[in-house]
Amino acid sequence: MRHPADGEAWKEFDRTFSEFAADPRNVRLGLATDGFNPYGVLNQHHSTWPIFVFPYNFLPWKCMKKEYMMMTVLITEDSGRSINVYLRPLVDELKDLWTNGVRTYDKSTGKMFTLRAAVYGL
Template sequence: MAFFGGNQDGLMRHPRDSQAWKTFDLLHPEFAADLRNVRLGLASDGFNPFGAMSTTYSIWTVILIPYNRPPWECMNQSSFILSMIILGKKKAGNDIDVYLQPLIQELSELWYDGVQTFDSSKKETFKMRAALMWTISDFPRLGNLSG
C-alpha cells in the first residue's frame, strides 16, 4: 500500500498527485479518511461503426474508471467499467442526460448513502462510498456531459 502514501518528488504520475484530488480531500475529509472509498472518472465518446458507409447510426460508450489503484492498474483496460452503450440513429448529443439518469442516480446514492460492502482482507463490512471526480471527453462533448 505504499502507493497510497502519495508522491514525494512533486511530479504528477497519478490523479492522486493533482491539486483537484488534494482539494477534494480537504473539502471531504470523512470520505478521504477511508481509502476503500472509490474515486471515479467518467469517459464518454461516440463513433460510427460503419465508417463512411452510413452517417445515420452511432454508438456511444460511457466508461467509469476507478482511480483507487496504482496508475499501471487503474489505466489498464481491464479495470474500466463499461457503464452503458448508447445506440441510435444519431449522436446522443444534448439528450445524453436522459441516458445518464440511472447512472447519476446510482452515483448519488453511492455518494450520499454508500453501500454495505465486505472487505475480505479485514474480514469486515464497511459503508463504501463513491465520488465522481471528473469527466473525460473531447471539447464538444464537455457541454453535453456537464449539461
C-alpha cells in the same frame, strides 16, 4: 502528473471531504465517453457512445488498463438529443453511492462497512 492523486484537485477534495478521504476503501472514479460512427459513413445519423468508468484507487500504471475499466452504458443511436435519458440511471446510482453508500463486506477485516464513491471530473 502521473496520477489524479498527484493533482491539486484531488488534494483539495481530500481537504474538503476529509471523512471520505480517511477511508481508503472508498472508491474514486473517473467517467469518460466518446461517440463514434461504427460504419465509417459520416453522413449517417447512427452513432455509438460507450460510457466508461475508471477506478482511480489503483496504482498509476493500472488505472487505465482495460481489465479495470467498466463500460457502464452503451448508447447505440444518435444521442445528440437523448444522452441525458441514457445517463440518468448511471448518474442516479453514482449520486446514491456518494450520499448513502452501499453496505459491503471487507474480507481483510471480516466486517461490513459502508462503501462510498466519488466521481472526478479532470
